[in-house]
Structures are given as structure tokens and as C-alpha cells.
Amino acid sequence: MWRFFHKMGSPKHFYRIAGAWIPWLTMICAGFMLVGLYQGLWVAPADYQQGESYRIMFVHVPAAWMSLFIYVVMAGAGAIGLIWHMKLAEVIAISSAHIGASFTFLALVTGSIWGKPMWGTWWVWDARLTSELILLFLYLGVIALHNAVEDKRTAARATSILAIVGVVNIPIIHYSVEWWNTLHQGPTVTKFDAPSIDVRMLIPLLLMAVAFKLFYAVVVLMRARCEILQRERNTQWVRQLAGGSY
Amino acid sequence: MGEFFHMGGYAFYVWTSYGLTLIVLLANLLAPLRQRRKILADLARRDRRERNMK
Amino acid sequence: MNTRSTSRAFTLLLRRDLTLAFRQRAEMINPLLFFVLVTALFPLGIGAEPALLRSIGPGIIWVAALLAAMLSLDSVFRSDFEDGSLEHFLLSAHPLSVLVLAKTLAHWLITGLPLLVVAPLLGLLLDLSADAVWTLIVTLALGTPVLSMVGAIGVALTVGLRRGGMILSLLVLPLYVPVLIFAANAVDTASAGLPITAHLSLLTALLALACSLSPVATAAALKISLS
Numbered sequence: 042m043w044r045f046f047h048k049m050g051s052p053k054h055f056y057r058i059a060g061a062w063i064p065w066l067t068m069i070c071a072g073f074m075l076v077g078l079y080q081g082l083w084v085a086p087a088d089y090q091q092g093e094s095y096r097i098m099f100v101h102v103p104a105a106w107m108s109l110f111i112y113v114v115m116a117g118a119g120a121i122g123l124i125w126h127m128k129l130a131e132v133i134a135i136s137s138a139h140i141g142a143s144f145t146f147l148a149l150v151t152g153s154i155w156g157k158p159m160w161g162t163w164w165v166w167d168a169r170l171t172s173e174l175i176l177l178f179l180y181l182g183v184i185a186l187h188n189a190v191e192d193k194r195t196a197a198r199a200t201s202i203l204a205i206v207g208v209v210n211i212p213i214i215h216y217s218v219e220w221w222n223t224l225h226q227g228p229t230v231t232k233f234d235a236p237s238i239d240v241r242m243l244i245p246l247l248l249m250a251v252a253f254k255l256f257y258a259v260v261v262l263m264r265a266r267c268e269i270l271q272r273e274r275n276t277q278w279v280r281q282l283a284g285g286s287y
Numbered sequence: 288m289g290e291f292f293h294m295g296g297y298a299f300y301v302w303t304s305y306g307l308t309l310i311v312l313l314a315n316l317l318a319p320l321r322q323r324r325k326i327l328a329d330l331a332r333r334d335r336r337e338r339n340m341k
Numbered sequence: 342m343n344t345r346s347t348s349r350a351f352t353l354l355l356r357r358d359l360t361l362a363f364r365q366r367a368e369m370i371n372p373l374l375f376f377v378l379v380t381a382l383f384p385l386g387i388g389a390e391p392a393l394l395r396s397i398g399p400g401i402i403w404v405a406a407l408l409a410a411m412l413s414l415d416s417v418f419r420s421d422f423e424d425g426s427l428e429h430f431l432l433s434a435h436p437l438s439v440l441v442l443a444k445t446l447a448h449w450l451i452t453g454l455p456l457l458v459v460a461p462l463l464g465l466l467l468d469l470s471a472d473a474v475w476t477l478i479v480t481l482a483l484g485t486p487v488l489s490m491v492g493a494i495g496v497a498l499t500v501g502l503r504r505g506g507m508i509l510s511l512l513v514l515p516l517y518v519p520v521l522i523f524a525a526n527a528v529d530t531a532s533a534g535l536p537i538t539a540h541l542s543l544l545t546a547l548l549a550l551a552c553s554l555s556p557v558a559t560a561a562a563l564k565i566s567l568s
Contacts, residue, residue: 082305083291093295100308123561140315147311151304158300175515182512189502198565199498203512206494206558210516213547217519224526256312263319270326283330 050129052269053278059262066262070255077248085241094158098242101151103250104144105169107257108176109211111141115183116208119201128272129265131197134204135187136264140257142180149173168222172215179207193272350435351443358447361420372413372452373459379405380463391468398467399528402477403484405463406456407517410488411510413452417444417493418500418563427500431567437560445493445556453485469532476531480524483544490555491516497562520547 081099088095115137122130152170157163164170183200190196238246273279294301362369383401384394421427421444430440457478464474495513499505527540 087295092297094297094300096294096301097304100304104308139318143311143315147308150307154300154304154307158297175518178511178515182508182515185508185511186498189499189504189508195565195568198568199562202494202558202562202565203498206516209554210519213519213550214515217522217543221522221526256315260315260319263316263323267319267322267326270323270330274326274330279330280334283327284334 050127052128052132052273053276055129056266056269059266063259063262066255066259070252070259073248073252073255077245077252080241080248081245085245086239088242091159094155095242097151097155099245099249101148101155102246103253104151105148105173106250107253108141108145108148108173108180110254111137111144111257112176112180112204112211113208115141116201116204119197119204123198123201123205131194131201132265132268132272133261134201135197136261136268137257138180138183138187138200140260140264142177142184144253144257145173145177145180149177166222168219171222172218175214175218176211179211183207347435347439350433351439354440354443355447358444359450362447362451368416369451369455372409373455375412376405376409376456377459377463379408381466384466394467395469395473395532396529398464398469399473399477399532400525401467402460402463403480403521403525403528406481406485407488407514407521409456410453410485410492411513411517413448414489414492414496414509414513415506416452417448417489417496419496422500422567427563428567431564437563438556441493441497441559441563442552442556445489445559448493449486449489453481453489456485457481469528472534473528473532476528476537479541480527480544483541483548484520484524487520487544487547487551488517490551490559493559494555494562497559497566499566500563501566520544523547 077099081096085096087093115134118130118134118137121127122134149170152167152173153163156165156167156170183203186203187196187200190199270279270282274283292298292302380402383397387393387397418427421430431437433440460477460481461474463469464477469477492513495509495516496505498512499509502508523540523543527537527544530540531537
């Protein structure tokens, strides 16, 4: 068991093992996504109040969940990298940043599109959307800091600190934005949070959530492999890998 | 079937959202693929250069 | 620094920074002028109707305070970084977080505290009631230290970078949002005559959190930036 973790800590073994997992994870992810889409777009009934437009929820909500989940993973991996000097943890952390940012962006855009037929405008300062917007800036800050520092190891450690500071602040920001929203809210109630959700709507939602998580696993492994190739480019095994590829 | 695409009049909103999701997911998949190919090609080029210099 | 006690090191560093800042008194005025100028721009941009100004005044002043704090952040570590003193701090026997706290406190005294003095003037410009102005001063007193401390983390992360100033805003402004929300709303609520104990408690909690955690984060960030 410990040997497994020890092996995983080695970039070379991780590269190989991740490469073997990726196709399987992709297939399982595709399976969940297809079933989830089928359930969400075809099987689930129309909503009593929102009609068919509520189906956007099946991509918006999982994307929003992922945006938070990935930030926490990024901060956690960053912390592990800082405390135990694990290269692999640093790699996972920085590989997650772009993916997380894109999910946040997706959550914002789908949230905005969902809001248009409901509230008539393309943007509302809803508590959730506003929190997502700030989260996007937190992600962009991590990415910008990483790009600004030249040495990869220093960059990884600096962004780990930033990610940890961010993750501590996220609940504070979320709470403050919610509080702010209750003060200035108009008569409309947010539809992003149905009080009791029909099980036929819950199933596709959970299926899509799992699908997105698996998707994140696939992409983070792919990105991590690229990152490892770059970091380890002067080692024997990478040279052999590159040498044999043409 | 037509009803499915029509989405009760919300076709634009629903399909744009799902379309954007597809684009974001595909972009996330393709970027590392291209990057990996590029890195390996760059490394191979560097290798060749170093061997020629010897 | 040739001292044995950490608290003595703290006081010495604090006095050193304050003395250095006072030697360039003109520099100290700049954030203040910025603060007033930005606030004054808003009536020019949106119209000078008193009711309108009174309703958005607190928000404007607080956003201006955020921007002023951010612009002045660079000075926390910049000059020490450039002349090498920062590395001496890292090598010192005293805990870096204590030294960082001294520097941040000095920074706040130089750039944050003056904002409190100027606040009544701004209240005048935006036609705020006496209650609102008083609350403004209290929220600035509680909030600007948080801005300095949280900002110091961002500066520590970017001090070694060439264009650090530009991404500093991106790093730090999202973290400033809770302070902005609670403080601006406190002033708003106070001008409506309602109690603001909740707001002040929240701001105090943020201050306590910043005081306890940010020096540690800043110290860690400095060690990384200078490695």
C-alpha cells in the first residue's frame, strides 16, 4: 500500500500509471455523461414553473460544483506539495488551475444564459453568480502568478500559498456575498436552488456531477503528464520517451 | 422529435448552454493532447541538435 | 539587528519604517490625494444630486479606500527588497511573521490611518449624515488594517517579480470583497438610523482573522519569493 503511494510520488511511475488509467476513466466518464444527458434532456419532465429551460441546470450546477471542488483540490494539493515537498502534488495543483477556471467560466455563462428567460436580463447580481465571478478572479490570479514566476518550483510554491489563502477566503467571500444579496434583493427568488427537487430531475443532476468529476480526473491526469514531461525533461526516461517518438 | 429540439420555446438558451459546455469540455481535452505532442516534438528536436553537436 | 528580544526587534523595525517614511513626507500624501480625488470624480461622473450621492456615497468612499490601499501596498516590501534588507529579515533569528507584522503595522499607520482623518472631508463632499461619517471612520479603522495585512500577502508573493504590481491587484482585490461589503453596508445602515452591531462584529472578526493568519502567510510567501 505504501509502496503504491511511494511509486505514485515518482514522476516517472505516475506518468506511466496515469497514462494507463486515462483511457478507462474517459470511457467511464463518457458513459456517465451520455446516460446523464439522456436522462436530463429526454427523460426528465418539464418543470412546472420554468418549462424546459430548467434543463440548463444539468450543466450549470455540476459546473459550479466542480469550480469549487477543483479549487479545494488545488489548495489541498498545493498544501501537500508545500509541507511534504512532493513534486507530484505541485504538478496536480497547477494542472487543476486552468480546468477549474474553465468550469467557473462555464458556470457563469450557463448561469447567465439560464437567467435570461427567467429574469429578462443577461446578468443578475445573484449571490451564487457573484460568488462564481469572484472565484473566477481567484483562479485567474493563481494562473497569472504561476505564469509570472520563471522558476517552476518557486512558481508552484507561490501559487500554493495563494491557493491556500484563497480557499480560506472562499467561505468568507461566499457568506459576505450572500449577506449582501439578501439586502439588495428584489422580489425574485433565485431559481438555482429548487426547494425540493423531483427525483427524476435529481438523477440526471447527480449523473452529470459524477461525469464532470471523472472528466476532471481525466484532464488533470493529462495535464499533469504534460507538466511532468516539462519538469523532468533532462532525465533519462523522458529523453528516451522523446527520442523514440519520431 | 421537433419538440425535443424546440425545448418549449427555450431552444436557444438550452442548446447554447449545452453547446458551450461541449466546447469547454472539448477544449479541455484537446489542449493537453496538443501540448504533449508539442513537448515531445520539442524534446526530440533538442535531442537531435545535441547529438549533431557532438 | 542586534537584539535579543523579539518584541524589541518588533518595536525597532516599526520605528525604523516610520522614520524612513517620515523622511519622505511628500510620499505619504499621495495615497490620501488619490483617495480624495477618486471620491471627487464620482459626482463629476454621475451627477451631483444630493440624494443620489448620499445613497452611493459609502460604497464610493470604500471602493476608493480599497484602491488607495492597493496602490500604496507596493511600498511595504519594495524598498527593502531592492536594497537587500529583506533578505536580512529572512536570516534573522526572530520569527519572520513578527517582523512582517511590524512592517505591516507601519504601513497601515502611514497609509491607512490618514484615511480616517480625511474621511469627514469626504463625507462632506458626498453629503453624508453625521452618523454615516462616524460609522465611516469606525469601519475604516477596523477595515484598513485588514486591507494592509491581506495586501501584504499579495505583495510578498509578487515582490520578486518584474511586473508584480500589475498582478497584485488581481490577487488582492477579490480578497478585499468581504471587507468592502460589510463596511460599505455598515455605513449605509447607519445613515438609515439602524443598528450596526452585526456589521462591526463581522468586521472585527475579519480583523482578528487577518491579524492571526496573514503574518504567517506573508512570511511563508516572502521565504518563497526570495528563495
